[in-house]
Amino acid sequence: MAAPNSYFLPGFGISRAVIQNEIRYHCGPDAIVRPYTHQGRDGFLVTTSGPPLTKAQIEDLKESSRDYEEKQSRRNNEADIFLNAPIPVAQRTRRN
Incomplete structure (x- = not known):
């Protein structure tokens, strides 16, 4: 069996889940991938x-x-397909 090799793959356009x-x-079957930053570039x-x-x-x-x-965008917002749409977050109010 060959020894494992590691290499950097730039992450632009590639989803971590995919x-x-x-x-x-x-x-x-033995392949492993993890998030990684190389010379300031995000990737895997x-x-x-x-x-x-x-x-x-x-x-x-x-x-x-x-x-x-x-698909994820459609699931979250059926009317508008926009990948980086803002998501409203409920804010807590402070008690005095």
Whole structure:
């Protein structure tokens, strides 16, 4: 069995939920992914003994992430599809 390799994957356009669910499909059953910051860029640290992600696989992850985010947005607000819509939060009042 090959030794595990770790590499940084920039996170732009990739949802954390999607990559964590699909990484084993793309890189093998022993693949692990976690949030990581490299040289000030947010992304993911992928650790696997299998082959690294190809450009096509990364594009698939980005497409799945777009679909996932749109689905989550529709679920939260059926009338308007806006990914970064403000969410009202009830504020507590102080007692004197």
